[in-house]
Amino acid sequence: MEGLAALLPPAPDRAALARLPDERALAEMARRVFSAGFAWSVIEAKRPGFEAAFQGFSPARFAFEPDDNWGAPGRDARIVRNGAKIRSVRRNAAFVLGVAREHGSFGAFLAAWPSSDEVGLLDLIARRGDRLAA
Template identity: 60%
Template sequence: MADAIAAINRIQSAAAQKTATQTKTQGLKLNQWTVAVTSFDSILARAQQRKGGADALTALLPSPPNPQYLQQLGDDRILAEMSKRVFCAGFSWKVIEAKWPEFETAFLGFNPDSLAFQPNEFWDALFANPRIVRNAAKILSVRDNASFVREIAKEHGSFGQFLSA
């Protein structure tokens, strides 16, 4: 499992680097996988065309959050929200919402400091926990995101302060 996650991370990193310089979709061959990489400019142009122009698309977007609100968010709440988005992707959000209290318990309240240093046995137990969605890649993303949140918080005081900047 760790090898698969490491391979996915390498692909995502390479894809992100390619995305910065590409304007068209093209295949990126890495090991046995081919990853389609589309630049943001291409995605934006397509969205503007489908929604009736730049102004129409902008009107559909949510307002940016209040920076003071972001500063007050705890790192655990930010990690919880990131994780909820990950678990909802490709899955019924109603199921995730219904199970979310169990996620909060299983993931130690999404405390990044607690999660970042849990041993492999902790994560292995989550793979078999019937009270949450047992998708190994999504579960391990919580561990990786906990470390990410901790790194950003260490540099900026909190993840919320980073987001509000």
């Protein structure tokens, strides 16, 4: 059991999690979604393009974004142009906003989650998020 415990990452810094802006939570979700099936280095190299294409990943902004504006990222050569992954940004923005309404912010939600239940957190994220299953 000690060997397995040694492989686990250190416990999260709850104060840092509580300060995590919703935009950064959504940006990290997008990074994970877009990395699936690609070399991480490709996605990391395109990170500035993702930030620009998704205008800083503001979940509140996406809640009011008209449907026709969602075609632009699909034509943006600065990012990976995968329609399902692009749509996941919008759906995950709604997920982040919903959690933020319930808990004050997505970061506050993460900070309050018991570190002894990481599996439960992953399950919740997989159920409520889009394309975020492990």
